[in-house]
Amino acid sequence: MIRVEGLTVRFAGVTPIDDMTVEFAGGTCGLIGPNGAGKTTFFNVLSGFVRPAAGAITAFGENVLRMADYKRARWGLRRTFQTEMAIEKLSVFDNVAMIHEHSGAKRVSRRSDVLAAIDFVGLQASPKAKVGGLGAHERRLVEIARAVVGQPRVVLLDEPGAGLPDEQTEELGVVIQRIPEQFDALVILVDHDMSLVSTCCQTTAVLDFGKLIASGPTREVLRDEHVMRAYLGTETDV
Amino acid sequence: MSSVGELLDRGTVVRAAVAVTLLAIAIFVLPHIAGSDWITTFTSVAIYSVVALGFGILYGRAGMISLGQVALLTIGCWIGTRLAYATALPFPLLLLAAGGITCAIGVLVGLPALRLSGIYFALITLMFAGATTVVLQVTDFPNGGGGFKGRSVTGALTTSTPPVRRPSWAEGDVAYYRYTVIVCALLFLIALVHVASKPGRAWASIRESEPAALAAGVNITLYKLWAFALASFSTGVAGFLLAAQVGVPRAITFQTQDSLTLAATALIGGIFSLWGAIVAGAFNQLLPFLFQAQWGVNPNFLLIIFGAGLLQVLLTAPGGLADQFPKDMLNLGRLVVRTVRKLVPAKGTAS
Numbered sequence: 001m002i003r004v005e006g007l008t009v010r011f012a013g014v015t016p017i018d019d020m021t022v023e024f025a026g027g028t029c030g031l032i033g034p035n036g037a038g039k040t041t042f043f044n045v046l047s048g049f050v051r052p053a054a055g056a057i058t059a060f061g062e063n064v065l066r067m068a069d070y071k072r073a074r075w076g077l078r079r080t081f082q083t084e085m086a087i088e089k090l091s092v093f094d095n096v097a098m099i100h101e102h103s104g105a106k107r108v109s110r111r112s113d114v115l116a117a118i119d120f121v122g123l124q125a126s127p128k129a130k131v132g133g134l135g136a137h138e139r140r141l142v143e144i145a146r147a148v149v150g151q152p153r154v155v156l157l158d159e160p161g162a163g164l165p166d167e168q169t170e171e172l173g174v175v176i177q178r179i180p181e182q183f184d185a186l187v188i189l190v191d192h193d194m195s196l197v198s199t200c201c202q203t204t205a206v207l208d209f210g211k212l213i214a215s216g217p218t219r220e221v222l223r224d225e226h227v228m229r230a231y232l233g234t235e236t237d238v
Numbered sequence: 239m240s241s242v243g244e245l246l247d248r249g250t251v252v253r254a255a256v257a258v259t260l261l262a263i264a265i266f267v268l269p270h271i272a273g274s275d276w277i278t279t280f281t282s283v284a285i286y287s288v289v290a291l292g293f294g295i296l297y298g299r300a301g302m303i304s305l306g307q308v309a310l311l312t313i314g315c316w317i318g319t320r321l322a323y324a325t326a327l328p329f330p331l332l333l334l335a336a337g338g339i340t341c342a343i344g345v346l347v348g349l350p351a352l353r354l355s356g357i358y359f360a361l362i363t364l365m366f367a368g369a370t371t372v373v374l375q376v377t378d379f380p381n382g383g384g385g386f387k388g389r390s391v392t393g394a395l396t397t398s399t400p401p402v403r404r405p406s407w408a409e410g411d412v413a414y415y416r417y418t419v420i421v422c423a424l425l426f427l428i429a430l431v432h433v434a435s436k437p438g439r440a441w442a443s444i445r446e447s448e449p450a451a452l453a454a455g456v457n458i459t460l461y462k463l464w465a466f467a468l469a470s471f472s473t474g475v476a477g478f479l480l481a482a483q484v485g486v487p488r489a490i491t492f493q494t495q496d497s498l499t500l501a502a503t504a505l506i507g508g509i510f511s512l513w514g515a516i517v518a519g520a521f522n523q524l525l526p527f528l529f530q531a532q533w534g535v536n537p538n539f540l541l542i543i544f545g546a547g548l549l550q551v552l553l554t555a556p557g558g559l560a561d562q563f564p565k566d567m568l569n570l571g572r573l574v575v576r577t578v579r580k581l582v583p584a585k586g587t588a589s
Contacts, residue, residue, distance in 0.1 A: 073455030102455030
């Protein structure tokens, strides 16, 4: 479980997150909101890129904000980025292996763990293939394999379906849904694709201008009047 | 390293075989067919390949543009020279000492890279190269004389200034060339082991994106300084090899702009490949020798050629000659095969 209490982030004159209090209980949780709502900033706080002005984040009993930024991955906090950031010059295997070797997982199991993660995401490309030569969908899968290798506890997925055609987004959704069960990890999914969010997420929280405006079971949240007004437009658009 | 062992492919085996063959030719064949001036030049090529290797590790692998590599070569040369005059340490220990002390200085030079990047860090390192040149010229390096300071009574270089000693079994030019090639090959091997294992993958991650590297658990401070330590150690060792090659190193030999020329040739050779460093070493030392000693052409014209070469590489082959040349040869081979196949049935039809 991740508990966020009174989280506030301020940049010069802007408050991208304003007194956010929310819980992500387990399984796959959605985090949605219009552009600029503070979703990626929240991920950046969790990753240690941004220091909050106030508030606390506790994940499975650990005070995340006290951990050194580079040690959070070793603890089990993993993420993907809006613009995918798999390493072009390395092979698929090395892309995943490099996370494993910084994760604290045992070296003897590296090869099997890495190949298992690649197999889990259903990547058809050879593990020896350079990532620079892969398509957008395959790169997204490599990123997810990087996020789940070596005992993850929290997996943050930042718009994994961005730019992908519907069919590939659906395949991605199947992979995302299997992460909590397979790896015993909590997944927080940020995406603008409501069908992906409603398929994958049991619960969803909604941010608007840095404020939490709703949270709860995904189906109820997506029908919430405030949410539809702030983010989804009118009911007919839904 | 498990990935290297387990995923060894045909390309890796071919590259290793080519490397061993070229090394054997360099050690056993070249000394028998090349004259003494060529051997001296090849020694310099090996030394400057290591300097380019250091630049390649920093920029090609970890994404930090350092224009102070020739200054580190100078420092390695200076430290090794002073220690050789002042102590009776065996040559390999002098190499390690020159490398170790240059490594410590290089890590200090790399500290700003933790806060600065791109053109800002490049300028800082260029200023460092300039400062090194100024300090050594003011102190009249090495100024002969014994002891660590090496100040002679007359305060000037004389013909009696003793040359920096070489290994007892490699005092001749040919033997010293072989010694240098072996030491440089070992430095390349150390770099290869780094690049193909955990540090190499961490550097690749930092080069791609520092936030992504951080999210992957890479301690960016540690791995950036590690890159500087490796590059500076190698360059320091190369510096002392150079000192023993020239015998009496002079401050005027090392100019600030040499760092820029080295960066240009390293880019032309290819900074993403260890082969590129060898090409860069050849461009840096072999071409001036060919221009000046063989063809009687002013080697300053090389700056124009390097400029044109750099433009060509940046526009059409970012991987440098080491990346582009094999591709061009492969394409040429395919073209020849296609042409022959077309011609052979045509002849059969005619007969």
